[in-house]
Each structure stands twice: as structure tokens, then as C-alpha cells.
Amino acid sequence: MSDLIIKNVGQFFGKGSAPYRGETADKVDIVEADAVLLEDGAVSAFGDFDDLAEGKRDTEVIDASGRLVTPGFVDCHTHAVFGGSRADEFVMRTRGASYLEIFEAGGGILSSVRATREASEEELYESGRRRLVIMITHGTTTIEVKSGYGLDTETELKQLRVARRLADDLPLDIVPTFIGAHAVPPDYKDERDMYVSLVCEEMIPAITEEDLAEYCDVFCDRGAFTIEETERILKAAVDAGLKIRVHADEFESLGAVPLAVEYGAASVDHLAVIIDDDIETLAESDAVATLLPGTTIYLGSGHFAPARKMLDAGCIVAVASDLNPGSCTAASVRTVLSPAAVNLGMTPAELIHGCTANAAFSLDQADAIGTLEIGKKADLCIWNATDVNDLVYRWADPRVYAVIKEGYVIYRDEISIE
Amino acid sequence: MSDLIIKNVGQFFGKGSAPYRGETADKVDIVEADAVLLEDGAVSAFGDFDDLAEGKRDTEVIDASGRLVTPGFVDCHTHAVFGGSRADEFVMRTRGASYLEIFEAGGGILSSVRATREASEEELYESGRRRLVIMITHGTTTIEVKSGYGLDTETELKQLRVARRLADDLPLDIVPTFIGAHAVPPDYKDERDMYVSLVCEEMIPAITEEDLAEYCDVFCDRGAFTIEETERILKAAVDAGLKIRVHADEFESLGAVPLAVEYGAASVDHLAVIIDDDIETLAESDAVATLLPGTTIYLGSGHFAPARKMLDAGCIVAVASDLNPGSCTAASVRTVLSPAAVNLGMTPAELIHGCTANAAFSLDQADAIGTLEIGKKADLCIWNATDVNDLVYRWADPRVYAVIKEGYVIYRDEISIE
Numbered sequence: 001m002s003d004l005i006i007k008n009v010g011q012f013f014g015k016g017s018a019p020y021r022g023e024t025a026d027k028v029d030i031v032e033a034d035a036v037l038l039e040d041g042a043v044s045a046f047g048d049f050d051d052l053a054e055g056k057r058d059t060e061v062i063d064a065s066g067r068l069v070t071p072g073f074v075d076c077h078t079h080a081v082f083g084g085s086r087a088d089e090f091v092m093r094t095r096g097a098s099y100l101e102i103f104e105a106g107g108g109i110l111s112s113v114r115a116t117r118e119a120s121e122e123e124l125y126e127s128g129r130r131r132l133v134i135m136i137t138h139g140t141t142t143i144e145v146k147s148g149y150g151l152d153t154e155t156e157l158k159q160l161r162v163a164r165r166l167a168d169d170l171p172l173d174i175v176p177t178f179i180g181a182h183a184v185p186p187d188y189k190d191e192r193d194m195y196v197s198l199v200c201e202e203m204i205p206a207i208t209e210e211d212l213a214e215y216c217d218v219f220c221d222r223g224a225f226t227i228e229e230t231e232r233i234l235k236a237a238v239d240a241g242l243k244i245r246v247h248a249d250e251f252e253s254l255g256a257v258p259l260a261v262e263y264g265a266a267s268v269d270h271l272a273v274i275i276d277d278d279i280e281t282l283a284e285s286d287a288v289a290t291l292l293p294g295t296t297i298y299l300g301s302g303h304f305a306p307a308r309k310m311l312d313a314g315c316i317v318a319v320a321s322d323l324n325p326g327s328c329t330a331a332s333v334r335t336v337l338s339p340a341a342v343n344l345g346m347t348p349a350e351l352i353h354g355c356t357a358n359a360a361f362s363l364d365q366a367d368a369i370g371t372l373e374i375g376k377k378a379d380l381c382i383w384n385a386t387d388v389n390d391l392v393y394r395w396a397d398p399r400v401y402a403v404i405k406e407g408y409v410i411y412r413d414e415i416s417i418e
Numbered sequence: 419m420s421d422l423i424i425k426n427v428g429q430f431f432g433k434g435s436a437p438y439r440g441e442t443a444d445k446v447d448i449v450e451a452d453a454v455l456l457e458d459g460a461v462s463a464f465g466d467f468d469d470l471a472e473g474k475r476d477t478e479v480i481d482a483s484g485r486l487v488t489p490g491f492v493d494c495h496t497h498a499v500f501g502g503s504r505a506d507e508f509v510m511r512t513r514g515a516s517y518l519e520i521f522e523a524g525g526g527i528l529s530s531v532r533a534t535r536e537a538s539e540e541e542l543y544e545s546g547r548r549r550l551v552i553m554i555t556h557g558t559t560t561i562e563v564k565s566g567y568g569l570d571t572e573t574e575l576k577q578l579r580v581a582r583r584l585a586d587d588l589p590l591d592i593v594p595t596f597i598g599a600h601a602v603p604p605d606y607k608d609e610r611d612m613y614v615s616l617v618c619e620e621m622i623p624a625i626t627e628e629d630l631a632e633y634c635d636v637f638c639d640r641g642a643f644t645i646e647e648t649e650r651i652l653k654a655a656v657d658a659g660l661k662i663r664v665h666a667d668e669f670e671s672l673g674a675v676p677l678a679v680e681y682g683a684a685s686v687d688h689l690a691v692i693i694d695d696d697i698e699t700l701a702e703s704d705a706v707a708t709l710l711p712g713t714t715i716y717l718g719s720g721h722f723a724p725a726r727k728m729l730d731a732g733c734i735v736a737v738a739s740d741l742n743p744g745s746c747t748a749a750s751v752r753t754v755l756s757p758a759a760v761n762l763g764m765t766p767a768e769l770i771h772g773c774t775a776n777a778a779f780s781l782d783q784a785d786a787i788g789t790l791e792i793g794k795k796a797d798l799c800i801w802n803a804t805d806v807n808d809l810v811y812r813w814a815d816p817r818v819y820a821v822i823k824e825g826y827v828i829y830r831d832e833i834s835i836e
Binding site: 085086087088090091093094095096131133134136137138170171294297298299300302308328329330331332335338339341342343344345346347348387389390392393394395396397399408409410411415416417418 | 503504505506508509511512513514549551552554555556588589712715716717718720726746747748749750753756757759760761762763764765766805807808810811812813814815817826827828829833834835836
């Protein structure tokens with residue numbers, strides 16, 4: 001395995017595996033280092049360039065002078081594998097169509113379910129690959145990918161198999177999440193209990209049998225699954241050895257947050273309408289509050305999660321893209337950072353921790369990724385920015401200079417105007 | 419001059435020079451064409467590839483199969499040449515700092531004025547160049563650039579000279595606008611009339627003497643210039659042979675819209691708080707309503723311009739980036755389209771006309787750019803998108819495949835993941 005030295009690093013993020021919360025969330029733990037050595041896919045040493053380079057004549061060297069080095073971005077909430085497009089529905093939304101009008105025109109999540117069921121595994125692979133490649137070019141080195149556009153056993157398995165193939169083929173780590181409880185499929189709308197039984201008794205066993213998912217997620221909200229249904233599914237998932245994430249409080253606070261915390265959820269996501277008591281509950285737990293500000297912007301709802309309150313209460317806050325075909329098509333978590341900052345009331349440091357260390361913690365990978373320190377994976381980005389504030393301040397302007405995955409340069413953005 | 423043929427175009431925007439308004443704004447005028455020939459920097463023919471290629475063995479060919487061809491984007495409101503950074507102020511904003519707190523901490527527009535005065539022409543050139551290169555990579559082929567961070571004759575001239583040098587050196591057309599009346603400089607705060615006199619009697623003559631600007635703009639709003647002051651400046655500008663644009667109704671409706679229309683303004687910009695009577699006035703005029711939705715998102719104010727109402731009333735609506743160091747750092751107009759769509763209530767077709775044909779009309783260049791038809795400049799983009807809806811629907815995902823300026827391929831975005 002080849003080695004790589006990054007020289008003239010200047011500043012670096014170094015820290016242990018504990019997530020950032022409270023006052024620490026607004027501070028970047030800086031390591032001053034002239035250079036960093038990456039060996040065998042891991043960060044192996046910080047130090048003076050000449051010392052690190054000694055005896056390593058063939059080692060590749062990248063000069064990071066004047067640039068910002070960060071951990072590779074971790075996007076801990078995506079629905080990146082799906083069939084079809086909902087551009088038509090998007091156009092209707094721009095003309096003010098209501099949720100009901102879109103639903104009656106055949107739009108909404110069920111249109112993605114139809115398209116995903118109809119798509120071949122190869123088609124899902126190709127469209128998913130295209131999205132993931134864009135994510136890499138925006139500095140992402142690890143993502144979570146959910147199923148949830150099948151709502152039948154066969155298609156849920158198909159989505160997760162595609163995620164596995166993508167992880168095998170691309171230089172990007174994928175954490176797979178099963179979310180059969182993403183919506184109640186139309187054929188079960190008068191037999192919801194039967195669908196929940198299908199999720200618990202057929203889908204979860206089939207998925208664990210093939211080891212296709214690490215997490216089980218449930219969309220617990222108005223129009224999705226009730227608290228009781230959610231609890232049945234979480235229980236079945238935990239019993240089957242899956243870890244837990246929950247979509248909660250996007251539209252209505254049903255009590256999903258305390259339920260998720262009770263079941264040891266790694267992450268509770270959305271939280272646009274979270275109540276103060278539940279913020280306290282989250283703050284006292286290790287469940288990550290994963291915010292999806294791109295969705296609020298893309299839908300034009302104006303209801304941003306109360307990020308400042310959560311941060312001040314001591315919650316572990318992550319930020320993710322929510323890439324999906326309906327409510328947010330954002331190409332990457334990097335895409336949403338600048339437009340979300342003032343709207344969420346999150347500083348650049350808080351946002352960057354939200355898509356690095358805290359996102360890694362929510363995926364149970366805090367010991368491997370999310371910060372740069374000796375022994376962790378050599379997943380990192382070199383940005384055309386001077387520091388974290390500059391990166392988030394300039395909307396879509398600072399692009400990556402290089403993306404490095406396990407010590408390999410997997411992407412370089414070389415702009416050449418003729 | 420070399421020729422270029424784009425083959426497998428499929429669909430194309432073709433139209434005359436009249437701007438899109440009312441119902442036409444939501445329709446894309448499609449030309450079905452197998453190929454397009456670009457000669458001598460202009461669009462010279464549409465037709466069958468074999469016919470166009472006959473006898474042109476050495477002509478470069480680009481295959482646009484499965485991709486979208488649009489006119490090059492026209493960004494008709496930018497402040498792309500300035501000194502310094504206001505990242506510190508941005509961080510304060512994310513923590514909820516008020517305008518007054520930022521002002522007292524030395525932030526706001528006057529901090530950009532200090533930095534621009536201090537910057538050498540070379541520094542302004544280099545930082546401006548970096549921004550414009552990013553714009554090109556986002557499909558922009560013509561931009562308007564304002565001065566306004568000098569607020570003294572010397573620095574206003576310096577900014578405009580830098581804009582001219584950038585236009586000379588980069589494959590991007592720049593329309594320069596003088597906006598000495600961007601803010602009242604601190605040294606004149608008790609002598610506003612003297613500053614207006616300076617703008618009218620010293621700056622405007624100096625700028626027209628060197629032919630450094632095509633337009634004169636005034637920021638007419640609460641905290642900026644009054645209606646009376648604005649009228650004095652507009653009158654001086656028109657008398658000096660400059661064309662007119664006006665920043666109006668961003669914070670308060672002072673009557674700037676009817677005044678601007680009376681003076682024959684080409685564009686009235688911002689319009690977040692425009693009143694219904696003024697929408698009617700605009701709709702009956704040829705002044706373009708240039709909306710800057712990125713600013714609303716970046717500032718988190720939530721007050722979007724009533725775009726739907728303006729479109730329905732028959733206004734000519736353009737959309738621009740407002741790239742500037744304080745209220746919106748968006749890298750390009752392309753950056754703001756997807757997040758703005760539902761918030762403005764503008765369809766993809768309306769948005770694309772807003773940053774092509776209508777923006778060109780606002781810059782008095784409708785006969786040369788903004789749509790693709792025979793005889794117009796061969797400024798165009800080939801996008802990794804299937805159609806206009808797909809381009810805007812997928813947030814930051816469809817990138818350009820190639821940007822063509824006056825018949826030359828000036829940028830290709832070739833993504834290669836290793």
C-alpha cells in the first residue's frame with residue numbers, strides 16, 4: 001500500500017472519539033503540524049516534513065499550503081439509492097401545489113416506491129453511483145444510505161444489495177440502514193398492523209439473514225407511523241441485533257424522541273418541531289440530533305429545527321444532506337452548510353463537527369473516522385479555503401482541492417479555464 | 419477562428435429578443451435540432467449533423483447526447499470585485515448578532531469599504547479572478563459587476579478598472595456598473611448632500627471620462643439613500659449618458675420602483691417588500707425585476723420577493739446571485755436556483771429565463787445573448803441534466819459538462835474518481 005505525505009498542513013483537526021456537544025461544539029481542536037504521514041490507509045504521524053519524509057523517497061507528496069485540511073465529510077442521513085425522478089412534483093410545488101394535490105397527481109413518496117420497484121438492480125446501481133460520485137467530489141468519504149422505497153421485502157432487499165455493491169465498487173464507505181417503515185404502502189393502508197408485522201416478521205429477518213443493514217430506522221410522524229407501531233418495529237429490530245435510528249418530529253411531535261432514546265437510538269433525525277422537554281431528554285442521552293436543514297430550504301417550509309437551543313442544551317448535533325428524490329435533492333452535506341448556517345444559528349465549527357465527528361459518532365464509527373488523529377482512517381479533504389469559517393462563509397465557492405480515502409487520492413478538482 | 423459542431427443536441431432554446439413575461443415565462447421555446455454549428459463566435463446553423471459537418475473535416479465536434487443545452491447563464495447583479503472577507507461577521511450572524519451589533523464590531527458594508535480601499539489593484543484582480551473562474555465553472559458566460567466598495571473616487575475607479583482587466587483576461591463578458599451610492603461613507607455621515615454631490619459631480623464624470631461603466635446604480639432604501647438623493651443621482655447619471663439600475667425595496671418600500679421606472683431603469687433589484695401598486699407599475703414597464711433569493715436564504719430573513727405575484731402580473735423577472743462579501747456569497751446564479759425555486763414560487767423554466775433571456779434583456783444585450791438563435795453569440799452550456807426541470811430539481815447535482823464562450827470550449831468538468 002502506498003504512503004502519502006501532506007505537507008504545509010499548518011492546521012489540522014485532532015481529537016479523541018468523544019462527540020462535540022455544548023461549548024466544545026463551537027471549538028475546533030487544532031493540531032499545528034507541518035506535515036502528516038498517511039500509511040497503510042491510516043493517519044500514522046504528524047510532524048516536520050523533513051522528518052516524516054526521511055527515507056521515503058518514493059512517497060507521494062501533496063502540498064496543502066494555504067489550504068484547509070479537514071476530516072472527510074460523513075453524511076449520516078441519505079436516501080441515495082432510489083428509482084425515478086420527482087421533477088414533475090417539484091415543478092408543481094413551485095406553483096404552490098399542496099401535499100394533497102401532489103399525492104392525488106400520483107406524486108409523493110409512493111411515486112418513488114413505484115419507480116424503485118420497477119427499476120432493475122442495474123438501473124438503481126447506475127443512478128446511485130452517479131449520486132455518490134458527486135458526493136465524493138464534494139468531500140464526502142462516508143455516507144449512510146437508507147432503503148425505504150421498496151416497502152416490500154424484495155425491493156427493500158434490492159435497494160440494500162445495491163448499496164452494498166456501491167460500497168464494494170466506490171472509494172466511499174457506506175453504512176446501510178433498513179427503513180421498511182418509511183411509509184405505509186397503499187395495498188396495506190387499511191391493514192396497517194399487517195404491514196408492521198411484515199416489517200417485523202419478514203423484512204427484518206430477511207435483512208439480517210443477508211447482513212444487509214447495520215441500522216433499522218422508522219419514520220414516526222403524522223402521516224407515517226404511530227408511536228405504538230414504531231415501538232413494535234424498534235423492539236423487533238433490537239431483538240434482531242440491529243442498531244436504531246428514528247425519523248422524528250419533522251411535522252408533529254408524537255413522542256418519538258423519548259421513545260427513541262429509551263431504545264438506545266444512535267440518532268434521532270429531523271426534529272423541526274421538537275419540544276423543549278425532548279431537547280432535555282436528548283441532551284442527557286448519547287443519541288445524536290441529526291438536523292436536515294436542506295429539506296427545510298428545499299421545501300420552503302421555513303420551519304428550521306431549533307438547533308441553537310439544542311446546542312446550548314448540550315445535545316450532540318449532526319447535520320446531513322437528507323439526499324432523497326422528494327423533499328431534498330441536495331447533492332451532498334457540503335451543499336447545505338452555507339445556506340443553513342444563519343437559518344439554524346450554527347457556527348461554521350458547529351456545522352463542520354456536525355458532518356464529521358458527530359456524524360461519525362451517530363454511525364458508531366467515532367473510533368475510526370470523523371477526526372484526524374493517529375490510528376484513525378486516512379479519510380480527509382484538502383479545501384480551497386483558509387479555515388473552517390472561510391469554508392462555510394463562502395457559499396459553494398471553496399471546492400475541494402483533493403479528497404483522500406484511506407490514504408489514496410481519489411479525486412482532485414483541477415479547474416482549468418481555456 | 420475555429421468552428422465547433424454540437425451534435426445530438428435534441429432540444430435547444432431558440433427565441434427572438436423579447437423578454438419572457440406573463441404566461442410565456444413558464445414556457446421554454448424549444449428548437450428540435452440534431453446539431454448546431456458555431457462559426458466565428460456565433461450560432462450559425464441548426465440542422466442535421468451530416469449536413470452541417472459536410473466539408474468541415476477539421477471542425478471540433480462535441481456530443482451532447484442525453485444532455486441539456488442552454489444559453490450561457492447571465493448573472494445580472496453581482497458585486498464580484500471587492501477586498502477582504504467578512505467571515506467573522508458571518509460567524510456573528512450565526513450566533514444571532516443583530517445588524518447593529520455587527521456594525522458596532524466594525525462589520526457590515528463599511529468593513530468591505532476599508533478592505534477594498536486598502537487592497538492593491540493586483541489583490542482585487544486576483545481575488546476577483548478566483549470568483550469569476552468559479553462562476554464560469556457553474557455555466558456563467560456574462561456577468562454584471564458593480565463597484566460600490568470604494569465610496570471615494572479613487573477606489574470606485576480602481577474597482578471598475580479591475581473589472582475591465584478581468585473582462586480583458588477571462589473568457590467572460592462583464593457589464594460594469596458604477597454604484598458610488600451604495601452606502602454613505604462614515605466621513606460624510608453628517609454631510610450626506612456633500613457625498614451625493616461628490617457622486618454626481620466628481621465620480622460620474624471621472625467614470626464616464628474613462629468609459630469605465632455602462633450603468634449607474636443607487637441603493638435606495640432605509641439606511642442607504644433617500645428618494646430625493648436617488649433622484650439627484652439618477653438625473654446626473656442619465657445626463658452623463660449612463661444607463662440606470664436601482665437597488666430597491668430590500669428593507670422598506672420608499673417609492674424607489676416608480677422613480678426608477680420614471681428614469682427608464684433597465685432593472686430594479688431586490689424587491690423583497692415591493693407593494694402591489696409598484697408591481698403593476700413594473701409590469702407595465704420594460705424595467706426588469708431582478709430578484710436575489712440567495713440573499714434571503716443566506717441572511718435567514720425569510721422575506722422572499724413576491725415572485726409569483728410579479729410573474730402573474732406580467733413583470734419581466736430575472737434572477738441573479740448578488741455575489742457580495744456580506745449578504746450573499748453565492749458562487750454563482752446557478753448556486754441559488756434550486757434552493758430558491760419553491761421559496762420564490764418560480765418554475766424551473768421561469769428561473770432559467772430569469773438567468774438567461776431576461777437577465778440579458780436587463781443588460782441591454784437581448785439581441786446578442788440570453789437565447790440561442792442564428793446570429794447570436796455562441797455562448798452556451800451543456801449540462802449533465804435531461805431538461806430544464808431536471809436541472810433545477812436536482813440541487814447542485816447536475817454540473818456542466820462543457821461551457822462554450824463565443825464558440826470556444828472554455829471549461830469541461832470531467833469527473834474522474836480513482
